Amino acid sequence: MRLASILARLGLQQQVGGGAAPCDTSKYILCVENVKKYFGGVRAVDGVTLRVERGSIVGLIGPNGSGKTTLFNVIAGYYKPDAGQVWFDGRRIDGLSPHEIYKLGLVRTFQTPRLWRSLTVFENVAGGVKGHPGEMLRNAILWSRWVPFELKTGEKALDTIAFVGLSPVAGNMADAISGGQMKLAELGRALMGEPKMLLLDEPAAGVNPTLARQIFEGIVRLREEKGITFLIIEHRLEILFDYVDYVYVMHQGRIIAEGKPAEVAENPLVAEIYLGG
Numbered sequence: 001m002r003l004a005s006i007l008a009r010l011g012l013q014q015q016v017g018g019g020a021a022p023c024d025t026s027k028y029i030l031c032v033e034n035v036k037k038y039f040g041g042v043r044a045v046d047g048v049t050l051r052v053e054r055g056s057i058v059g060l061i062g063p064n065g066s067g068k069t070t071l072f073n074v075i076a077g078y079y080k081p082d083a084g085q086v087w088f089d090g091r092r093i094d095g096l097s098p099h100e101i102y103k104l105g106l107v108r109t110f111q112t113p114r115l116w117r118s119l120t121v122f123e124n125v126a127g128g129v130k131g132h133p134g135e136m137l138r139n140a141i142l143w144s145r146w147v148p149f150e151l152k153t154g155e156k157a158l159d160t161i162a163f164v165g166l167s168p169v170a171g172n173m174a175d176a177i178s179g180g181q182m183k184l185a186e187l188g189r190a191l192m193g194e195p196k197m198l199l200l201d202e203p204a205a206g207v208n209p210t211l212a213r214q215i216f217e218g219i220v221r222l223r224e225e226k227g228i229t230f231l232i233i234e235h236r237l238e239i240l241f242d243y244v245d246y247v248y249v250m251h252q253g254r255i256i257a258e259g260k261p262a263e264v265a266e267n268p269l270v271a272e273i274y275l276g277g
């Protein structure tokens with residue numbers, strides 16, 4: 001077990017790396033401070049600072065290869081940053097494992113949904129419940145059929161499946177549903193973890209426009225009903241900009257613009273990098 005993990009369990013996390021949070025943690029649920037992540041000579045994330053207000057829906061955009069997914073991987077604990085800090089809900093989290101970060105309530109989804117394909121939609125969603133051994137991928141296949149879900153977990157999973165609109169396919173195997181339905185199933189599983197914040201990687205990719213808007217309307221409802229905060233990578237700006245409060249724009253590993261969607265849409269620098277891309 002890593003030192004940071006042990007200290008976190010002892011409640012000493014804030015002393016790691018020294019000191020105070022780099023932002024007002026009562027206002028911001030997520031503070032990314034001067035984060036860098038290099039792969040050899042590739043500066044995938046090159047000194048990113050961003051803030052996400054509690055209860056907001058924030059977009060993270062940028063051309064292909066600008067560093068968005070790498071930044072998500074750093075925030076969610078899949079990569080340790082080469083420099084900088086990440087604070088979530090008042091705690092420093094860089095150095096924690098993905099599972100520890102998940103347990104703190106920061107949950108991510110992937111560009112390509114990572115479902116357990118030999119299990120049903122119901123089992124996939126129910127397996128995301130906090131505390132069930134199946135919440136860890138390596139345990140999921142082993143446990144989901146042998147350890148019965150509690151009745152209340154099953155009921156919660158059915159409610160969640162209804163929320164994301166998948167009731168008609170709840171009993172289908174995950175590899176027998178459409179790409180859009182896989183995205184919804186992954187969102188459902190993430191919701192079973194009772195997140196305070198969701199990092200969504202291209203929730204509308206490959207989904208028809210009607211379903212894409214339904215997904216974003218669901219996101220707005222989750223913010224309103226459960227107070228969940230969102231940071232969302234999305235290339236479909238014409239949809240994203242209708243639903244987000246604020247937008248960060250990445251290019252070549254850096255934040256090159258930020259603001260309300262209308263401001264970002266008018267920013268000539270943003271048009272230039274997209275046209276250039």
Ligand SMILES: Nc1ncnc2c1ncn2[C@@H]1O[C@H](COP(=O)(O)OP(=O)(O)OP(=O)(O)O)[C@@H](O)[C@H]1O
Pocket residue numbers: 039042043044062063064065066067068069070071
């Ligand atoms: N594991 C890795 N090893 C080496 N280089 C990587 C790795 N992951 C990403 N990169 C490089 O880092 C840069 C940023 O990639 P990243 O996937 O974070 O961009 P992105 O903005 O998410 O792109 P997209 O919108 O296409 O998903 C790219 O040049 C990419 O080739």
